[in-house]
Amino acid sequence: MNSGEIGVRFADSDLGPDATRAYFGTLNQVEAAEVLASIADDARVREVLLWLPREQSGAILASIEPGRAAGVIAGLPSDERADLLAAIDEDPRAAIQALLPAAARRDAARLLAYPPDTAGGLMETEFVAYPAGASVRDAIRDLRSNQKKYSVIGVQYVYLLDEENRLFGVAPLRDLMLAAEDSLLSSLVTRTPATVRDTTSLHDVAATFDEHPFLALPVVDESGVMLGVISRADATEGEQEEAEDDYRLSQGIVGGEELRSMPVGIRLRRRSAWLGVNLLLCLGGAAIVAIHRDTLAKAIVVAAVLPVISATSGNAAMQAAAVTIRELTLGVIDPAAWRRVLAHELMLAALMALPLGCAVGLLSNLWGAPWTVGAAVGIAMALNAIIAIGIGATCPLLLRRLSVDPALASGPIATTLADVTGFALTLTLVAMAT
């Protein structure tokens, strides 16, 4: 592919977000970096980088000339700047950071130090603040003379700070408009406004937005010094990313988003790591079968039923785990409440297990197993469904308390345990029946 020529064409084009994403989706990393580098206008480069998936933008920035990358990144709002830097591999990131203007460099280093799911990691450091003694006229004069700059950061509120930059009060921009010009800002602002600490978790930030109708919240450090602003849309976006993480992890995509434009080496390493762990885990179930091979030889049809028991128990465990994980996310259960979860789940499990057991038992008989073997297999299926659902429902709670992400680990753990108990139960009962 002659990407240089295509690059020139893209640079001259005026493609919107959808067409841009689709176009870059057809390029590998080297081609994408060439195309981007061929765009002369930094503002257009920034726009394109914000449209592309973050992993792709990070990879592109790592591949273009560090000076250019630093210039592009320096012009972004502080939160986007930190997010993009975080998506770049460590070595190129250090090179780019070193070339940033001093203020942007300090700012980026500070934001990157926060975990991404905290107020500090989500905030913008641009906001409009005045000293506590300013008048409405002072503020309006400043807003008017910086109109262009402020329109980029989308000002909603003005903040009043004391001499130590501690937050003194907040007023919505709308109130300024409706106030007399010679009044003092301090007469308009809400004192002791709702704030969040820089270390506050995304979950608690979202809860604060639930409680208050504000469009944005000021972020302060432990002594009350104002550090930045987090908007409602930023918090929701953080929650969207968490939900996307849950999905990816539950499907075995680890180490961040995978795009097919990424180098094969990275994709291979990440996918194999997870598959390898799961292969090791399913040897547990396989070992049980290998041990009981004499039993199996006596009732070979059971070999056809084992994968059914494994898959069905695994699916039932996965459903139960998903409900627990969602309830944890929604905040309707406490991670310590395993007794209540189990009580709610076991009745349902028993009701689901009965028809499953009958179906699998009858199936074995249809395939020629004697009725005693059918009964053994059916009972094993029913008991194992109950066990699997119990493990699935409670295992995310334990993982959460151990600070392991339940979306990643619940599936493999619950299905492995369900396999081991399922094969052991089935083959033990069949041994008794033959």
Place this chain on the structure above:
Amino acid sequence: MNSGEIGVRFADSDLGPDATRAYFGTLNQVEAAEVLASIADDARVREVLLWLPREQSGAILASIEPGRAAGVIAGLPSDERADLLAAIDEDPRAAIQALLPAAARRDAARLLAYPPDTAGGLMETEFVAYPAGASVRDAIRDLRSNQKKYSVIGVQYVYLLDEENRLFGVAPLRDLMLAAEDSLLSSLVTRTPATVRDTTSLHDVAATFDEHPFLALPVVDESGVMLGVISRADATEGEQEEAEDDYRLSQGIVGGEELRSMPVGIRLRRRSAWLGVNLLLCLGGAAIVAIHRDTLAKAIVVAAVLPVISATSGNAAMQAAAVTIRELTLGVIDPAAWRRVLAHELMLAALMALPLGCAVGLLSNLWGAPWTVGAAVGIAMALNAIIAIGIGATCPLLLRRLSVDPALASGPIATTLADVTGFALTLTLVAMAT
């Protein structure tokens, strides 16, 4: 549980969102409705309903007295009102809708008619609009006299409409503040502003927000009449809900969010429906084994390896499907691009298949299979991993083109096909080797 007494205590309490969700998580639907009905203040009831998971709020509203429910719902912003009504079962919803004030009833009926993932389904119908001839002074006078009402709906922009309520222009509130009082609004507004149609999909609304820095977009009908406003935070929240749907569907939670406070009947029906379909699907693989039981009897150790091949191929297919589903969501691939997806995936698949095949083949030998059987099993594992990855990667594209949700159907379909081919390959090759 004496919920009446607890209800009184909750009604007197001042619990925040987290504590409220946790408390209601311990109640069943009947208790939750009793507690909510015992709160005298409608505003507090509204607050609590917006904090709880939407399914729970819907169930509670269905259980309390319809007149009270209508009064509570009537006081909500239009978009929240429609969302909550949509979460109530059909019969109680009709009863509540009939008791709403005429304007709210018409409004709700209109919003409920839109699919939830369109601009119409996401918009609020409250906005601040003036006739095309109004002056800045007129607007400021109106804003001042309705300050309280407008502060609830969080006004960002004022809209100028012509005589037929068609959108004429938009100005950010900030610009009004900085303008001379006797100028005409029409001199401030942006003509032909960015708008979205009521029927525009959430995906396209999000793309429009990607292209423009606006905090909110006006929603218009086909003749340009302004219907409502959709905020950036509303659009992001819509995307968050889509990501949560993907997670739930991929784990077999169908028919909407499941909470353990829901009646057992509903939970049983929904979970069993999905498990039942999957049980039927996995009979395909089981039937292959049942047919080949004579082969299996000759090399019984293969029975221990079959679940490993099934699980590993299924996991590999799931990973590939998840990458495709994410790429579709991110808009970096076209649903028609199956050739490119396959080309990108098959090289990776071959690299992953080799070590998997070796591992499974060696394992069989360790468990006592002759080397010919080990080789047959290993080759079957490797080939089937490639097939499974190919099916997993392309099946979401086909499902999307058939308008079936890939997050729901890809998993069961890909793992079923992987089982059938896996068992057939293994047992055919083993038959040749024994």
